[in-house]
Amino acid sequence: MLTQIIGxxxxxxxxxxxxxxxxxxxxxxxxxxxxxLWTLIYLFSMLLWVTYGILLKEIPMIITLSIETILYVILLGLKIKHG
Amino acid sequence: MLTQIIGxxxxxxxxxxxxxxxxxxxxxxxxxxxxxLWTLIYLFSMLLWVTYGILLKEIPMIITLSIETILYVILLGLKIKHG
Incomplete structure (x- = not known):
């Protein structure tokens, strides 16, 4: 229970x-x-995490990781735009 | 097996x-x-992840997360130093 809450x-x-x-x-x-390079590698790792979440069928994991992925995509867009 | 490799x-x-x-x-x-704020919140989340790994007794998780935590501590130090 405590383990799940911390997770x-x-x-x-x-x-x-x-x-x-x-x-x-x-x-x-x-x-x-x-x-x-950080944003690119991190985003790649997010794709792996989302895939992992889908394979485990862990809905809360898929939702939180998807939100995180979207935020990193926005950051990548800003990085590409502003250099 | 595939799930574990992706994880x-x-x-x-x-x-x-x-x-x-x-x-x-x-x-x-x-x-x-x-x-x-990002480095601080992320570091706090890393402490939760390491705790989670310890509670699950997942050694590879503890090792990779500890390395990540150390790298973020260095980044936080650089941020505090250079502003």
Whole structure:
């Protein structure tokens, strides 16, 4: 029970974490300090995580990871736009 | 079997992803575009993930997450140092 709560807490917190980065990059229109390679590798890992979630049929995992993936796609878009 | 391989691949790729960001911030000594809040929330989520791994007694999970945590601590240090 406690293990599950910590697991869900970890998943949700990881997904939320990138939100302040996306809003910061959106507002400042400056992303030069952000590594393009990081966003690309991280996004690739997200695709693997979503696939893993689908194979396990873990709906909460699929939902939180999908939200996280969307946020990283937005960040990647901002990085490509602003350099 | 395939599910496990994808799971481990996802975990390792997530841990590796932050490496180019750490090396970029280390070399350029510029971190102003990086959100402090992101690094703090992400690190907090990493502590939850490591706790989750310990509760599940999943050694590969604990090892990869610990490496990832160390890399984020270094990034946080660089962010605090360079602003």
């Amino acid at each position: 869900y807490g970890a998943g949700i917190t990881t997904a939320i974490a990138i939100l302040p980065q996306v809003t910061k990059s959106w507002k400042t229109r400056s992303t030069k300090d952000i590594s393009l | 481990y691949g996802a975990g390792i790729t997530t841990a590796i992803a932050i490496l180019p960001q750490v090396t970029k911030s280390w070399k350029t000594r510029s971190t102003k575009d990086i959100s402090l």
